[in-house]
Amino acid sequence: MYLISSFPKNILPLIFPALYELAQPELEAAEQRQQQQQTEFDYDESNNWNKSISSLAYSALKIxxxxxPIAYDRACMMYEDEMKTRESRKEIREQHWLKLENYVEKLKLGDSEIQKKVEIK
Structure with missing residues (x-):
């Protein structure tokens, strides 16, 4: 806490993604309680982290x-931008794999034009 409070611009962006992902079940529970005024949250068993770890990460983020709040908001925005970038890279990668698979499939079917282009190169 001392290091983070002393150097929030440097340290918080480094640890924010891990804390945010660990605290996700607790963040969802807090959001659900706000929306439904529900007192008890059913912990998602598909999450492989212990509930106490998620609670600790959530507490750290809250602190x-x-x-x-300025450094927290900045780290949150950087995290969201990184997630958007990752998602767009993933989509591009999937499109490239699809193109490659289509190309290979055409080669397997014996498309003579593609085979001639390959032979020329």
Missing amino acids: FMDSN
């Missing part, structure tokens, strides 16, 4: 949010 960071309360102690330095």
Whole structure:
């Protein structure tokens, strides 16, 4: 806490993604409680982290949010931008694989034009 409060611009962006992902079940529970005014949250058993670990990560994020909201908001925006970038890269990668699979399939079927282009190169 001392290091993060002393150097929030440097340290929080480094640890924010891990804390955010660990705290995801607790964040969802808090959001669900706000929306439905529900007192008990059914913990998602598909998450492979222990509930106490998620609670600790959530508590740490809450402390960071309360102690330095500007740095927290900046780290949150950077995390969201990184997730968008990852998603777009994933889509591009899937499109390229699909194109390659289609190309290979055409080669297997014996498309003479493609075979001639390959032979020329």
